[in-house]
Amino acid sequence: MLLTREEMTFDFAGAKLDPVRDKKILAWMMNQFLYGEVTGIQIGHWLYDAPDLTSARFLARQAVEEFQHVDNFLRIMAMLGVEPEKPNGVVQLLATGMMGGSWAEHVALEMAAGEGFVLLAFYAIIDTLDHPGIVEILKRAVRQEERHVDFGEQQTMKIIGGRPWLRRRLLGLSLVWVWGVRRLAGFMSKRLPKDHPVLSRLPKFLEHAIRCAELRMQRIGLLDRPLAELGAARRAALVAEAYAGKLGGGLARLVTWPLRILPPFRRRRLTDTYLEDPAVRALPPPPRTAASPDEAST
Ligand SMILES: [Fe+2]
Numbered sequence: 582m583l584l585t586r587e588e589m590t591f592d593f594a595g596a597k598l599d600p601v602r603d604k605k606i607l608a609w610m611m612n613q614f615l616y617g618e619v620t621g622i623q624i625g626h627w628l629y630d631a632p633d634l635t636s637a638r639f640l641a642r643q644a645v646e647e648f649q650h651v652d653n654f655l656r657i658m659a660m661l662g663v664e665p666e667k668p669n670g671v672v673q674l675l676a677t678g679m680m681g682g683s684w685a686e687h688v689a690l691e692m693a694a695g696e697g698f699v700l701l702a703f704y705a706i707i708d709t710l711d712h713p714g715i716v717e718i719l720k721r722a723v724r725q726e727e728r729h730v731d732f733g734e735q736q737t738m739k740i741i742g743g744r745p746w747l748r749r750r751l752l753g754l755s756l757v758w759v760w761g762v763r764r765l766a767g768f769m770s771k772r773l774p775k776d777h778p779v780l781s782r783l784p785k786f787l788e789h790a791i792r793c794a795e796l797r798m799q800r801i802g803l804l805d806r807p808l809a810e811l812g813a814a815r816r817a818a819l820v821a822e823a824y825a826g827k828l829g830g831g832l833a834r835l836v837t838w839p840l841r842i843l844p845p846f847r848r849r850r851l852t853d854t855y856l857e858d859p860a861v862r863a864l865p866p867p868p869r870t871a872a873s874p875d876e877a878s879t
Pocket residue numbers: 618646647650726
């Protein structure tokens with residue numbers, strides 16, 4: 582990953598969440614996480630769009646992991662004695678409403694930025710929740726989430742190389758994503774108890790999350806200076822360009838639809854390209870048997 586655990590850690594100054602006293606807020610948090618894990622169904626869409634065998638394998642494994650996380654959160658909710666409930670609207674917008682329209686948007690916004698944000702929240706729960714059983718479950722899940730974020734970062738770096746227009750489009754959409762997180766921060770700061778040792782720090786935690794997202798954008802190469810130096814007009818232009826690009830792409834797809842089902846114009850999927858894929862060419866070594874020479878020599 583491009584950010585370390587230390588960089589992503591927020592200092593709660595030793596404050597703790599108590600599973601009994603803070604049951605209500607923990608129920609709210611776990612319900613947002615549960616929803617996020619269920620959005621793992623979107624992987625099915627991206628698996629069909631996977632550009633190569635390595636990505637397809639990664640997504641297949643990720644889907645299994647996300648549905649293990651669904652079970653994890655259901656188990657955690659049972660441990661806390663709370664029920665599954667509807668998620669918050671802003672969380673739904675960030676996780677589903679902003680579902681990427683392309684592979685590039687998926688890896689940049691949903692995996693690097695989105696899962697990066699969730700990972701930060703998991704670290705925060707691990708660091709503050711006074712319940713060793715739940716913390717243990719989350720520690721296992723974060724190892725998998727770290728790999729998802731890393732994949733998103735690497736794929737984004739690969740795909741923006743030599744495509745400045747795509748870099749600008751992803752940056753514009755990332756700015757909307759940051760706006761969504763700020764809205765979430767605003768929503769939480771109005772409703773959270775000001776005298777709670779952990780919850781009173783959540784608005785600052787969300788500021789930290791935005792700083793981490795900004796740092797990630799810089800390290801990926803989406804952003805070449807701090808967000809504050811971008812200026813309101815430049816930001817608005819980037820967002821407008823990103824959405825104009827999405828709209829234009831959508832219209833072009835609509836107009837060219839009859840053509841795109843014909844073989845020369847049809848989208849090439851892995852079923853068309855797998856024989857050119859280096860991962861297919863790199864044949865796995867034959868299975869070792871009792872009679873194989875290296876085993877015979879031991
Ligand atoms: Fe997950």
